[in-house]
Amino acid sequence: MTPILALDITGTPRQWISQDAAITYMSKNAVAWSLGDVVAKYRGGLQNDGIMSYLEAPSIIAIRGHGFNPTKHSKVVLSNRTLFGRDRMTCVYCGNTYTDHKKLSRDHIMPVSRGGQNTWMNVACSCKPCNSYKGNKTLAEAGLELLYTPYEPNHWENLLLQNRNVLQDQMDYLLTGIPKHSRILLPS
CATH class of the missing domain: 1.10.30.50 (DNA Binding (I), subunit A)
Incomplete structure (x- = not known):
C-alpha cells in the first residue's frame, strides 16, 4: 500500500503514515487540508438515506494539532x-x-x-x-580524493530516502524542501 505523507498544520512534513492511519485522522476530523491524488477509498456504513458513505485518502494530509518538533525531526x-x-x-x-x-x-x-x-x-x-x-x-x-563532498541531509530528504514508493505529487512536494546541493537532485 502507498504510504501517506503526513504534514503538520504549517505544511512541514512529519512522517509517512499508513492509509489506515490517514483514514483514522480523517474520520476524527483531524485533517486540516490535503493535497494530491486519492490513493485509497474506504467504505463506511449506510447513511439514513440508504447511500453508502466513503472516506477517500489523498496522498498528502496536514494533521491538526501539534506542530513540527524541530528537535525531534530535524536530525537525520x-x-x-x-x-x-x-x-x-x-x-x-x-x-x-x-x-x-x-x-x-x-x-x-x-x-x-x-x-x-x-x-x-x-x-x-x-x-x-x-x-x-x-x-x-x-x-x-x-593518495585518494573525494569525488563528492559529504553533507548532512535534512528532514525532507530523509523522508524521500525512507520511502521507496514515493508518488509524483509527494515527490514534488518534498522536493520544495530539498537543498540545492543535495545529490538527490542529480539525474540518475
Missing part, C-alpha cells in the same frame, strides 16, 4: 541505508555506482582510530575494495 539518523541513499549508492573514491548495498560500506574519511567521528560530515559511501585499500589511512596517506 545516520544509518547505512540513509548514507547509501544520500550518496546514491556511488563510491566516493572510484565513482562506481552499485545496485547491491552488500558491495558497499561506510567509510570514515578521517578514521575513527585517528579521532574521526561517526557523523554525516565524516562518512561516505565506499565500495568494499576502495574502503579496504584506504584502510586506516587518511586521504593523503592513501
